Amino acid sequence: MNCFNYKKSELYAENVPVKKIVEAAGSPVYIYSHDTLVNHYKAYEEAFDGYPNVICFALKANSNPAILRLLAKSGSGADVVSGGELFFALKAGIPAKKIVYAGVGKTEKEIAYALKSGILMFNIESSDELTAIDRIAGKLGVKAPIALRVNPDINASTHPYISTGLKKHKFGIPIHEAVEYYTLADKLRNIKVIGIHKHIGSQITRITPFVDALKKVLALAQELKSRGIEIKYLDMGGGLGIPYNMEEDLPQPKDLAKAILPLIKLHDFTLIIEPGRSIVGNAGMLVTKVLYLKKHHKKEFVIVDAGMNDLIRPSLYDAYHHIQHVAKNNRPLALVDVVGPICESGDFFAKGRKINAPRAGDLLAVMSAGAYGFSMSSNYNGRPRVAEVLVKGNKFFVIRERETYKDLIKETKMPEFLK
Ligand code: LLP
Numbered sequence: 001m002n003c004f005n006y007k008k009s010e011l012y013a014e015n016v017p018v019k020k021i022v023e024a025a026g027s028p029v030y031i032y033s034h035d036t037l038v039n040h041y042k043a044y045e046e047a048f049d050g051y052p053n054v055i056c057f058a059l060k061a062n063s064n065p066a067i068l069r070l071l072a073k074s075g076s077g078a079d080v081v082s083g084g085e086l087f088f089a090l091k092a093g094i095p096a097k098k099i100v101y102a103g104v105g106k107t108e109k110e111i112a113y114a115l116k117s118g119i120l121m122f123n124i125e126s127s128d129e130l131t132a133i134d135r136i137a138g139k140l141g142v143k144a145p146i147a148l149r150v151n152p153d154i155n156a157s158t159h160p161y162i163s164t165g166l167k168k169h170k171f172g173i174p175i176h177e178a179v180e181y182y183t184l185a186d187k188l189r190n191i192k193v194i195g196i197h198k199h200i201g202s203q204i205t206r207i208t209p210f211v212d213a214l215k216k217v218l219a220l221a222q223e224l225k226s227r228g229i230e231i232k233y234l235d236m237g238g239g240l241g242i243p244y245n246m247e248e249d250l251p252q253p254k255d256l257a258k259a260i261l262p263l264i265k266l267h268d269f270t271l272i273i274e275p276g277r278s279i280v281g282n283a284g285m286l287v288t289k290v291l292y293l294k295k296h297h298k299k300e301f302v303i304v305d306a307g308m309n310d311l312i313r314p315s316l317y318d319a320y321h322h323i324q325h326v327a328k329n330n331r332p333l334a335l336v337d338v339v340g341p342i343c344e345s346g347d348f349f350a351k352g353r354k355i356n357a358p359r360a361g362d363l364l365a366v367m368s369a370g371a372y373g374f375s376m377s378s379n380y381n382g383r384p385r386v387a388e389v390l391v392k393g394n395k396f397f398v399i400r401e402r403e404t405y406k407d408l409i410k411e412t413k414m415p416e417f418l419k
Pocket of ligand 1: 102201202237274275372
């Protein structure tokens, strides 16, 4: 369920007109719906109810502290990939015992921080990392709880940049070598093997790849058991896709659960899931103002005040984001490119899009921007990062102030000789 709807011809976020938010917080601005976030989280909770589980929200999708606090209060755990994300998760009040830590390049400092915090487990990606964690845990006098991330060689049929489960990808350990790695891990003094982890990619729009990957992982768990290595946590990663174009009807958490739970119900695991996009993606939009219109070579450009630095998905993945007017109108349809102000030809939100002819001053809503939107934003072209607003019922709250020009240089230093 999504709480961005038109009332008459005005776009609302829950019960607040989007226009009113822009008047208060400026443009561009990310707007999130509280109820949509909670509903999306609950959809996972309800779907997997009845089987022991930990839902670990993938912070990389969105790590605004208010959103994390909201999810923490709903009972969410966290999937983190850096010391910074671990810090965000703990600050938001997510219990360490609900935090899993993935990523191919964990540093010594990050590993020590996670060990001292007492996280649920490390999802380990290589034998070098395994021995590093063993060494650091030894130094700290603790045992590191771990899972190995296995690469099941499953095609997730998604964009190549966000597919991770094939042999050629840098992620995980080839599943046919996993027994060898587990045997090594089991012998290490400061390592405690507790789980298996897999994540095959993101924006996966069919259930079959999840089932195929899980079957391979279950066979591995069985094999390990016969060798005396007991797996308690089965971490199946994230990756469930969301509709970017409003008409798609995609599998929901309950469909995923329906396909997966029968396969594991006779086993004594705790299931971990790491959804990111499917919780926050359609709970957020990026609102931007039309600055100018420009026509050349029969092409029409709508130049808006947001750029690829604010939302990079169209530029990076050629991703489709639905764009709609904040105030609906009956103007004739125009075929336009919606582009930003950045000095790159790749700075666009839509190409050849049919939309009621925009005019300068119009507000446009770039939908499904809650995941990998703000979290991938940057200051490129000297652009302060935008504000974020959370709407709850008929109230709205600024949950991140727009950066100022001063913010852009606050960490820089001038060498004496240049002063
Ligand atoms: N777990 C692991 C280990 C991951 O690497 C990821 C995402 C997730 C969970 C969450 O996946 P989700 O449920 O959000 O699909 N920037 C790209 C997506 C990159 C995903 C990276 N890993 C995009 O904008 O499409």
